[in-house]
Amino acid sequence: MPPVVILVRPQLGENIGAVARAMANFGLTELRLVAPRDGWPNPRALEVSSGAGHIVEAASVYPDFNSATADLQLLYATTARPRDMEKRVLTPRQAAEDSPPHTSLSPEGRGGSKIGLVFGPERTGLENSEIAASDVIITIPTSGEHSSLNLAQSVVVVGYEWWSAQARRLTDDSGQMTNASPSSSDLATKADWQSLFTQLESYLDDTNYYRVDHKKPIMWQNLQTMLQRGLWSEQELRSFRGMLRAIWEREKKNR
Amino acid sequence: MPPVVILVRPQLGENIGAVARAMANFGLTELRLVAPRDGWPNPRALEVSSGAGHIVEAASVYPDFNSATADLQLLYATTARPRDMEKRVLTPRQAAEDSPPHTSLSPEGRGGSKIGLVFGPERTGLENSEIAASDVIITIPTSGEHSSLNLAQSVVVVGYEWWSAQARRLTDDSGQMTNASPSSSDLATKADWQSLFTQLESYLDDTNYYRVDHKKPIMWQNLQTMLQRGLWSEQELRSFRGMLRAIWEREKKNR
Numbered sequence A, B: 001m002p003p004v005v006i007l008v009r010p011q012l013g014e015n016i017g018a019v020a021r022a023m024a025n026f027g028l029t030e031l032r033l034v035a036p037r038d039g040w041p042n043p044r045a046l047e048v049s050s051g052a053g054h055i056v057e058a059a060s061v062y063p064d065f066n067s068a069t070a071d072l073q074l075l076y077a078t079t080a081r082p083r084d085m086e087k088r089v090l091t092p093r094q095a096a097e098d099s100p101p102h103t104s105l106s107p108e109g110r111g112g113s114k115i116g117l118v119f120g121p122e123r124t125g126l127e128n129s130e131i132a133a134s135d136v137i138i139t140i141p142t143s144g145e146h147s148s149l150n151l152a153q154s155v156v157v158v159g160y161e162w163w164s165a166q167a168r169r170l171t172d173d174s175g176q177m178t179n180a181s182p183s184s185s186d187l188a189t190k191a192d193w194q195s196l197f198t199q200l201e202s203y204l205d206d207t208n209y210y211r212v213d214h215k216k217p218i219m220w221q222n223l224q225t226m227l228q229r230g231l232w233s234e235q236e237l238r239s240f241r242g243m244l245r246a247i248w249e250r251e252k253k254n255r
Helices: A013-025 A043-049 A053-057 A065-069 A092-098 A128-132 A151-171 A190-205 A213-228 A234-249 B013-025 B043-049 B053-058 B065-069 B092-098 B128-132 B151-170 B190-205 B213-228 B234-249
Strands: A004-008 A031-034 A060-062 A074-078 A088-090 A115-119 A136-138 B004-008 B031-034 B060-062 B074-078 B088-090 B115-119 B136-138
Touching: A004 A013, A004 A065, A013 A031, A013 A043, A013 A053, A013 A151, A031 A065, A043 A053, A060 A065, A065 A190, A074 A151, A088 A092, A092 A136, A092 A151, A115 A151, A128 A213, A151 B151, A190 A213, A190 A234, A190 B234, A213 B234, A234 B190, A234 B213, A234 B234, B004 B013, B004 B065, B004 B151, B013 B031, B013 B043, B013 B053, B013 B151, B031 B053, B031 B065, B043 B053, B060 B065, B074 B151, B088 B092, B092 B136, B092 B151, B115 B151, B190 B213, B190 B234
Parallel strands: A004 A031, A004 A115, A031 A060, A074 A115, A074 A136, A088 A136, B004 B031, B004 B115, B031 B060, B074 B115, B074 B136, B088 B136
Antiparallel strands: none
16 A cells, blocks of 8 residues: 655645646655645645646545544654654655565555655644654755755655655565564554553653653653654554553552 | 756746745756746846846847757757657656766766756747757656646655755765754764663663563563663753652652
């Protein structure tokens, strides 16, 4: 199943249409929009989409980031500015080649994890909380201090790399998958992670873990980042939640 | 010297401006226009160029293909449709990696051959004679029968590959831009992990997490495995221990 493209708070309909067009060129079919500024449907998107009208018409709209990503297992956030977060930062090529080989982009691709490619609003980019919720950061190498690649051009580059990596996999089949992580289809979904984070946050709010309140945002973000880095399976995530609950409840064994 | 970008009979000023913008992102500086349809200068080009105005303003205009390419040594013609010609057809990546290493894209690059990247008009593409005059054909791999990548998007992809190849040459071969996880010198030691495990084990032994005693060995092993998979830094591991302790102790915030 090809990765899903998620545009977070996109502004111009033209850009949404241009993104759809880029997607069609590189075998991407599912488009999700988080709170598009000018509402939806947007006639400008269809006008610009040029042969990718089916993608625009099938786009689904979500009120917020979490609902748009709940069923996905791996999120790649594209941002020009690497934030100060302990996260993997990859080039588009590394991201495409790093992805599990059985996460096929071809229609024949079977199984594999559900991947989301996340792009922020035209001017401001993604919020830190959205980057923190993602597993990997993609940064497109550009010449200047500040990249002026626009939204659709970023999708062009990332889509091009996904498609190229897929094309290479189909030709020379050296598909070895030798990491120690759970097989991709078992990875926890973002909804699973959200449940864990909700549980953990409620526990921590009730302790003095943060010591001072103003440190909470950064400490909380760091915790989310480091926990997600392990790429846990749904089963592992459940074990972890059980562990937290057990400690929280401190039930004595033989009571 | 970076390759020269040559737009043959471009139609819309907007597209010329968008090409300039793409060029600036990827370290390309010299733009040549062969017989632009709407004349030159074209105010729309400048409007769209967004920070690449210097490239638009320095663009030079030529009456025909031959005069625009006379001083160049190698021409790479980008076309979506491979023509029936006995010519090398490369992907953008192959073209970028195939190019002589001393054809540096950096300002410090010395010598090397003068390369031209040739792009045809928006609708019709290059004429056969122009392709014949080129040394190499670049075809961008896309999903459909007919690519609908527009002019500037094609420049984005080709420019991105040139820039990436150059960046890889400059760094080392690994092309690692930034960190994956914490830099390896910051990683927690195994002693740190053992301290965490001792703490966690003592907590869990005091709860009914394992439910039945004979399950403890496997559950405990799984927990250790999944926690270590995140490759935490010493600092992150300390944060995690603090979190566990806070939950264990359940100190009320304002007590």
